[in-house]
Amino acid sequence: MEREELIERYFEQKLTVEEQAEFDALLKNDTAFSKEVDFRNDVKQAINLNKREEQKALLQGFEEELNNATTSQQSTTPKIWLVAASIVALIAVGIYGALQFSSQSPDELYLAYYEPYENVVKPIERGEVSEDAVTKAFAAYEMENYQFAIKQFDSLYTITNEGYYLLYQANAYMALDQYDQAIPLLEKHIALKDDFQPKSLWYLGLSYLKTERADMAKPLFELLVSNNGYKAAKSKEILEEL
Amino acid sequence: MTKQTTLEALKKGDEEALQEIYISNREPFINYALKFNLDRDEILDVYQDAIIALQENIVSGKLSSLSSSIKTYLFGIGKYKIYEKIRKQSKLTLVEENTLKEEEYDLDLHEDAPSEQQILLKEGFSMLGDRCKRILELFYYRGYTIDEIRVSENYENNNTVKSQKSRCLKSLRQAVLNPTN
Numbered sequence: 001m002e003r004e005e006l007i008e009r010y011f012e013q014k015l016t017v018e019e020q021a022e023f024d025a026l027l028k029n030d031t032a033f034s035k036e037v038d039f040r041n042d043v044k045q046a047i048n049l050n051k052r053e054e055q056k057a058l059l060q061g062f063e064e065e066l067n068n069a070t071t072s073q074q075s076t077t078p079k080i081w082l083v084a085a086s087i088v089a090l091i092a093v094g095i096y097g098a099l100q101f102s103s104q105s106p107d108e109l110y111l112a113y114y115e116p117y118e119n120v121v122k123p124i125e126r127g128e129v130s131e132d133a134v135t136k137a138f139a140a141y142e143m144e145n146y147q148f149a150i151k152q153f154d155s156l157y158t159i160t161n162e163g164y165y166l167l168y169q170a171n172a173y174m175a176l177d178q179y180d181q182a183i184p185l186l187e188k189h190i191a192l193k194d195d196f197q198p199k200s201l202w203y204l205g206l207s208y209l210k211t212e213r214a215d216m217a218k219p220l221f222e223l224l225v226s227n228n229g230y231k232a233a234k235s236k237e238i239l240e241e242l
Numbered sequence: 243m244t245k246q247t248t249l250e251a252l253k254k255g256d257e258e259a260l261q262e263i264y265i266s267n268r269e270p271f272i273n274y275a276l277k278f279n280l281d282r283d284e285i286l287d288v289y290q291d292a293i294i295a296l297q298e299n300i301v302s303g304k305l306s307s308l309s310s311s312i313k314t315y316l317f318g319i320g321k322y323k324i325y326e327k328i329r330k331q332s333k334l335t336l337v338e339e340n341t342l343k344e345e346e347y348d349l350d351l352h353e354d355a356p357s358e359q360q361i362l363l364k365e366g367f368s369m370l371g372d373r374c375k376r377i378l379e380l381f382y383y384r385g386y387t388i389d390e391i392r393v394s395e396n397y398e399n400n401n402t403v404k405s406q407k408s409r410c411l412k413s414l415r416q417a418v419l420n421p422t423n
Contacts, residue, residue, distance in 0.1 A: 008404075012387045043414060044382040046363035049356060051383055052294055058257065059290040062264050120279040120331065195331050230283060 003033060007040060106217070109241055110210040113234060116141075116171045117199055121164060137168075146172040163192040167200050170207075179207045198230035205235070214242055245312060252300045255384075264293055267313055271320055278324050288327060292320035303385055359418060366417025374410035381407060 006023050009015050015023055026033040119138045137152030153169035156162070166189035173182035186204040190197055201220050208217035221235035251259035268289065275285040296316050299305040308315055356364070367375065376395065380386040386394065388403050397403045 004404075004408075008388065011381065013385070014387070039415070040382075040411075042357070042360050042363055043367075043378070043411065045356065046360045046367055047379055047383045048298070049360065049364045050367050051379070052298075055294045055297065056290060058260070059264060059293060062261050063286060063290075066265070066268075118279045118281065120328065229287070230281075233283065 003036075007037060010037070011040065011044070106209040106212060106214045106242070109238055110206055113238060114174070114206050114210075116175050117167060117203065119168075121168075137165075141168060141172060144175065146175050163189050163194040164196045166192075167196050167203070170200070170203060174203065174207060174210075179211050183207050183211075198224060198227060202231045202235070205238075209238075218242060245308060248312060249300055249306070249308070252297055255301070260293070260297065263296075263312065263316075267316055270313070271317065274317065275320070275324055278328060280324065280327070284327065288320060288323045292316055292323055295319050295323075301384055362418045363414055366414050369417065370410060370413060373406070374413060377403070377407050378410050378414075 001019060001022065003026070006015070006019060006026070009019060010023055027037060028034075119142055121134070121138065133152060133156060137149055137156055140146075140149040140152060149172045150169055153165045153172065157165035157169065166185045170182040170185035170189070173179070173185070183204065186200045186207065189200040190204065201224055205217040205220035205224070208214065208220070218239065221239050224230065224235040225232050225239065248259055248263065252263070271289050271292075272282065272285050275288065280288070293316070296305075296312075296319060305315070367378070370378070377391060380391050380394070381388075388400050388407075391397065392400055392403050395403075397406070
């Protein structure tokens with residue numbers, strides 16, 4: 001059988017036992033043939049990859065449709081609330097002036113978007129007896145005992161050099177409104193470029209918002225949007241408000 | 243839609259069927275995944291990848307009938323992907339043991355990162371004309387035979403299908419040789 005035919009039937013998964021034996025022998029002994037089969041397998045994989053990207057875009061489209069549906073649902077709230085809201089708005093305009101009413105301030109944005117990064121490192125079972133330093137640190141963090149958590153994360157980072165402890169330590173500082181402490185830790189963590197990096201970009205952006213440095217926050221949110229991963233959608237929302 | 247007709251619709255690439263599966267399992271999956279301390283964006287990312295893997299297995303024929311429900315199968319893939327994500331992020335042993343067996347679900351999730359050649363081919367493929375894309379996709383992705391392509395795409399005979407296909411492969415070969423063109 002011709003080689004091209006053999007390769008075709010291989011991809012059609014229609015090789016008979018004899019043809020399969022012929023195919024295998026060629027694959028083993030004939031470099032040109034095995035190279036050609038490799039090439040076609042690469043083509044197949046390349047098309048798969050391409051298809052995955054298309055599918056991902058399609059699913060993200062479904063997701064957007066769902067989000068739009070929820071937003072329009074929210075906007076059909078009863079009219080009475082609209083009336084009430086506009087009265088409140090009028091008063092607000094009267095008091096604060098039109099400028100402040102037109103968009104959310106960085107501080108308000110911060111409040112709207114900030115929540116401490118969840119503990120994904122060491123899930124704490126309720127009632128678990130805390131033994132090791134890692135458990136103690138995260139238990140304190142989850143119980144909002146931030147002062148203690150900060151000390152623990154600090155020594156854990158010194159011992160293990162795991163970058164995510166910097167992220168959690170910074171988050172604990174943020175929860176205590178100590179942004180001057182949080183910012184250098186986040187910057188240090190970002191420089192390590194580990195898998196948690198996008199999280200620190202997000203929290204550094206929020207810290208800048210909170211400390212009225214929106215100009216420094218912007219490029220961070222832009223980066224998250226262009227990475228199209230962690231908090232990309234939320235970063236986009238913030239950028240639209242700024 | 244019954245389980246079997248859903249599988250058939252997904253195999254054909256029916257977008258409505260895909261959307262229905264996507265929406266009906268989305269909330270249950272999010273609720274399930276929240277216990278792993280992933281945030282919503284991360285969960286949706288995993289969920290979408292699981293849906294893509296589900297469809298890929300159906301299209302490739304690895305999955306033609308199911309003893310369990312589609313939901314169970316989808317969650318099986320999703321769970322595996324969650325573990326993978328957490329492992330990558332924290333490099334720590336998980337508190338909950340990974341009890342999922344790939345074989346149970348006919349999963350083939352361990353995949354090497356794409357080679358340079360595959361990436362070049364992917365770029366090359368996206369620049370091909372529609373006719374080439376179509377014929378290569380039917381043959382290599384959907385697993386159509388030459389006969390089936392002739393019928394579905396109204397080619398005159400099998401030889402025209404074959405020569406069209408080999409012209410398209412030639413263009414791809416060139417794309418790899420001259421990546422900048």
